[in-house]
Amino acid sequence: MNVTIVDYNSGNISSVINSFKEVAKDKVNIEVTSDLNKIKSSDKVVLPGQGSFKSCVDALNKINGLVDTLSEFAITNKKPLLGICVGLQMFADIGYEETETKGLGWVSGKVSKIDNQNGKYKLPHIGWNQINIVKESKIFKGIENNSHMYFVHSYEFVPEDKNVVSATTNYSSNIVCSVEKENIFGTQFHPEKSDKIGLQVINNFINL
Amino acid sequence: MLKNRIIPCLDVKNGRVVKGINFVDLQDAGDPVEQAKIYSDGGADEICFLDITASSENRDTIYDVVERTSKNCFVPLTVGGGVRNVEDINKLLNCGADKVSINTAAVQNSKVVEESSKKFGSQCIVVAIDAKKNSNKWEIFTHGGRNNTGIDAIEYAKRMEDCGAGELLVTSMDRDGTQVGYDIKLMSKISSKVNIPVIASGGVGNLDHLVDGIKLGNASAVLAASIFHYGKHSIKEAKEYLESKGIPVRI
Numbered sequence: 001m002n003v004t005i006v007d008y009n010s011g012n013i014s015s016v017i018n019s020f021k022e023v024a025k026d027k028v029n030i031e032v033t034s035d036l037n038k039i040k041s042s043d044k045v046v047l048p049g050q051g052s053f054k055s056c057v058d059a060l061n062k063i064n065g066l067v068d069t070l071s072e073f074a075i076t077n078k079k080p081l082l083g084i085c086v087g088l089q090m091f092a093d094i095g096y097e098e099t100e101t102k103g104l105g106w107v108s109g110k111v112s113k114i115d116n117q118n119g120k121y122k123l124p125h126i127g128w129n130q131i132n133i134v135k136e137s138k139i140f141k142g143i144e145n146n147s148h149m150y151f152v153h154s155y156e157f158v159p160e161d162k163n164v165v166s167a168t169t170n171y172s173s174n175i176v177c178s179v180e181k182e183n184i185f186g187t188q189f190h191p192e193k194s195d196k197i198g199l200q201v202i203n204n205f206i207n208l
Numbered sequence: 209m210l211k212n213r214i215i216p217c218l219d220v221k222n223g224r225v226v227k228g229i230n231f232v233d234l235q236d237a238g239d240p241v242e243q244a245k246i247y248s249d250g251g252a253d254e255i256c257f258l259d260i261t262a263s264s265e266n267r268d269t270i271y272d273v274v275e276r277t278s279k280n281c282f283v284p285l286t287v288g289g290g291v292r293n294v295e296d297i298n299k300l301l302n303c304g305a306d307k308v309s310i311n312t313a314a315v316q317n318s319k320v321v322e323e324s325s326k327k328f329g330s331q332c333i334v335v336a337i338d339a340k341k342n343s344n345k346w347e348i349f350t351h352g353g354r355n356n357t358g359i360d361a362i363e364y365a366k367r368m369e370d371c372g373a374g375e376l377l378v379t380s381m382d383r384d385g386t387q388v389g390y391d392i393k394l395m396s397k398i399s400s401k402v403n404i405p406v407i408a409s410g411g412v413g414n415l416d417h418l419v420d421g422i423k424l425g426n427a428s429a430v431l432a433a434s435i436f437h438y439g440k441h442s443i444k445e446a447k448e449y450l451e452s453k454g455i456p457v458r459i
Contacts, residue, residue, distance in 0.1 A: 011328050012301040018279050051329035122405050122428060124331055124374055128211045128253055128458040148458045150284060152331040171210055193284050
């Protein structure tokens with residue numbers, strides 16, 4: 001099996017690569033590339049993302065044909081794709097970080113700034129928070145409700161259809177922190193930095 | 209609910225831990241990778257390396273340490289010490305650091321903070337503030353606490369937030385190494401001034417100091433070195449103690 005981590009200059013993806021390699025061992029081949037043919041031929045795709053919504057979308061668009069290839073993979077061919085952090089946020093129709101920016105539009109919704117209640121909550125939301133699993137998700141197999149995951153973000157994904165939400169976390173309000181829509185998965189938290197429990201999420205995705 | 213973080217810090221010199229964990233079963237007591245692994249297995253919420261390598265020809269040793277650690281530890285890794293420019297930050301991130309802390313370079317040229325937070329995202333840019341009390345205010349010191357800049361620490365903290373820092377690592381130079389506790393006033397003043405998380409550092413001698421850093425200093429995270437290194441307290445003990453005092457921690 002081939003799992004491709006999309007390398008589109010979205011910032012630091014070393015930790016994502018290390019964690020997937022740790023889980024995959026020698027059983028699964030982990031590719032790190034933006035090569036369109038390699039993405040097309042892989043079994044699963046991971047879309048990481050760090051920095052702002054706008055910078056990640058811009059970086060995706062900079063690579064000719066990448067967005068179309070990813071859409072074909074996830075939407076037309078319905079193969080498993082996992083978005084992490086801004087990788088998840090980009091599923092939305094639109095994001096408001098820096099400036100209004102069009103997203104991939106795979107899961108209807110918007111990405112807006114977390115309401116910090118006039119400074120009552122510090123932003124970014126950094127650290128370990130518990131997830132509240134609201135629907136069964138294949139990537140949460142063997143993961144207990146209220147498990148701790150590592151977060152670092154200031155913006156949240158607000159999907160239109162709440163049925164896609166698989167987990168929320170409480171910070172100022174109930175923030176969507178995981179979605180599952182058919183073959184498309186996303187986590188706002190960083191499974192690659194969430195210790196053994198995070199590696200379990202990665203393992204679940206690899207074993208889908 | 210978001211938990212307060214406990215961050216053990218390891219001083220690394222020429223690729224070796226200077227003050228480290230004093231455990232008998234360590235194969236190589238000076239290996240930062242092995243020590244970081246012990247901390248992360250013990251429940252540390254993050255690991256911090258402070259590179260205190262003095263000579264420039266040995267600077268590259270930290271990259272190897274970071275690379276090996278990030279392949280073995282799956283909790284966030286912050287690396288600081290001797291970070292001069294955007295290229296240094298880029299190199300550390302590429303080796304697997306999740307955050308880079310900038311100290312002297314940020315004081316000398318705040319553009320380093322602006323540019324790096326734009327380029328890599330605020331989430332990985334930590335500004336380290338070394339402050340020392342001078343009559344009724346705190347002043348910024350650079351070069352490992354040797355040079356007084358006269359800059360007001362509270363105002364500087366706000367300015368670093370505006371430049372795009374994602375977190376502030378605040379060390380009291382008066383308290384560092386004394387084991388008498390954090391400078392609570394400094395922590396709470398900075399914490400109330402900025403809207404980004406503050407990590408308290410400098411002076412921890414017992415577990416009550418960690419409690420004070422969070423409860424009185426309003427820090428989001430507490431960093432400590434020596435109380436963890438010599439087996440005085442384990443991370444687990446620290447977390448259980450904090451929990452018994454009503455502080456939310458990840459256990």
